[in-house]
Amino acid sequence: MTPLRLIITGLGARARTWLQVASDSPDVEIVGLCDPDPAARDRAREAYPGRPVAAALEDIIGTVGVEAVLLCTPPAGRLAQITVCCDHGLAILAEKPLSDDVATAARFVAMAEAAGVPLIVGLNFRYLAVTQAMRHLLTDGPVGSPGFGRFTYERWRDGTQSWLNSYPLTMDHPMLWEQSIHHFDLMRYVYGVEPVSIQAHTFNPDWTMYAGDTNVSALIHFDSGLTVNYQGTWQAGHEPMNFNWRTDCDGGIVMQRDMFGDLAFARRMDPEMTPVPLPDHTPWISDARALLNGFVATCRGAAPDCTGRDHLQSLMMLEGCIRASARRESVDMEEIRAGLAA
Ligand SMILES: NC(=O)c1ccc[n+]([C@@H]2O[C@H](COP(=O)([O-])OP(=O)(O)OC[C@H]3O[C@@H](n4cnc5c(N)ncnc54)[C@H](O)[C@@H]3O)[C@@H](O)[C@H]2O)c1
The missing domain is CATH 3.30.360.10 (Dihydrodipicolinate Reductase; domain 2)
Structure with a gap:
């Protein structure tokens, strides 16, 4: 199986775990990193030299041959990110909560379904x-x-x-x-x-x-x-x-x-x-690894877990x-x- 070509966007606290887990996974290739904060981009360049780093998804999507995006951004204000992913047919793994209000989350679910892209929520527990x-x-x-x-x-x-x-x-x-x-x-x-x-x-x-x-x-x-x-x-x-x-x-x-x-x-x-x-397990790592494996499997055609639609019930x-x-x-x-x- 060829590794899933993934962009990680939002390079803050939670991304530290995801960068480690995705970097260690043979099933994933990180093809780009995004964050509007220059300090976050500098940290990423230093830690992952050679990887394309950009301020916004739009600046990088067309250039790196990507299949999926991991959204590690704050839950408020994800419309632009979800829109770009849907427009480009990219699978989405979004950190919980999908949004900071239910109606917006429902809109994202409808957008992903209309675009035919998987929208999975990071419910690692x-x-x-x-x-x-x-x-x-x-x-x-x-x-x-x-x-x-x-x-x-x-x-x-x-x-x-x-x-x-x-x-x-x-x-x-x-x-x-x-x-x-x-x-x-x-x-x-x-x-x-x-x-x-x-x-x-x-x-x-x-x-x-x-x-x-x-x-x-x-x-x-x-x-x-x-x-x-x-x-x-x-x-x-x-x-x-x-x-x-x-x-x-x-x-x-x-x-x-x-x-x-x-x-x-x-x-x-x-x-x-x-x-x-x-x-045996490593807290935060084993669970994120299993979640990521499930996401890769979904992108390769397996039945999805933790769908955005299911997540609406919890929201x-x-x-x-x-x-x-x-x-x-x-x-x-x-x-x-x-x-x-x-
Ligand atoms: N599943 C878990 O156990 C777990 C743990 C912690 C956080 N989270 C979730 O992860 C998400 C991010 O939380 P965090 O702790 O990393 O927050 P954070 O504030 O530390 O980091 C968010 C990053 O996103 C960047 N960002 C903001 N807008 C952006 C945009 N439009 N495009 C790209 N990047 C953008 C910010 O500059 C920042 O670097 C939240 O949804 C949070 O609930 C999940």
Whole structure:
């Protein structure tokens, strides 16, 4: 198989991982790098000498024989990038969230479908061994069917650190769009369900460094009858992060106690949790590698995973939280789906 000819655009924090993973992949050839920021371009030239580097996709697409573009840009303002890709018939791997509003994301999905190009969203957490193992346990395991869950993600995220992106400091609902999107996607993926209604309250603690809300408390009701109690924050009172995802089933529980692993289960009367063995992995790298492999396979004709169209369902959950919190009432997901279809 010839390597996929790829341009990486947006050379900030997240691109560091992608540059490493794509450079190491025998199935990918990086044929160009783009960023409007001269400092980012200089860094790229230094780290990857000999590779074409440009300020904008338009400046490079016609010159390098490209098949696909990896969008590592902030979620706001991607219209020009998606348009160029669609106009040139280029497959797109876009970092999550596809956009910072659902209607724009839906427009991108329609544009890609009309152009006949794959539009895949970078939901790397789906590709972790712990995620795959939990999904298997819950569909085919010793503890039965899920009835309710509690998903806790409590993190002190200092958004002023230079190795992190800084745009979330000023965006609306940074926790929802930047972080909870992963969690909501994982719920849909692992449980194999779709949301029916959402109650939520979003807010900021008074010590926050973010303009938009960093706390999300939500009760999410799914079409299987499952309810998940979600608490996420970027402004926790303690470091390190507390990640805990527990699912109660008719015959026991499943617990994930670390973002990248530590999976265990117990049948109802088991005195101890039974750990689930997981293969070795390198956080951020193994998951990105598997995601990239899936994208290359899609570009070569395999059925897609993490499509933009599927991603819309998770984005609608963010919108559901925002509306529910603003109105102080439960929001029916049909309202949001109908609004998008109109
Ligand atoms: N999946 C994950 O685990 C994960 C982790 C971190 C970030 N992300 C996502 O990656 C994306 C980028 O985040 P980041 O942390 O790299 O942000 P960042 O701010 O560090 O970097 C973004 C880069 O994009 C560049 N850029 C802006 N507009 C551009 C344009 N029109 N064309 C080309 N480049 C442009 C900026 O100059 C900057 O260098 C976001 O969608 C974010 O949510 C995903």
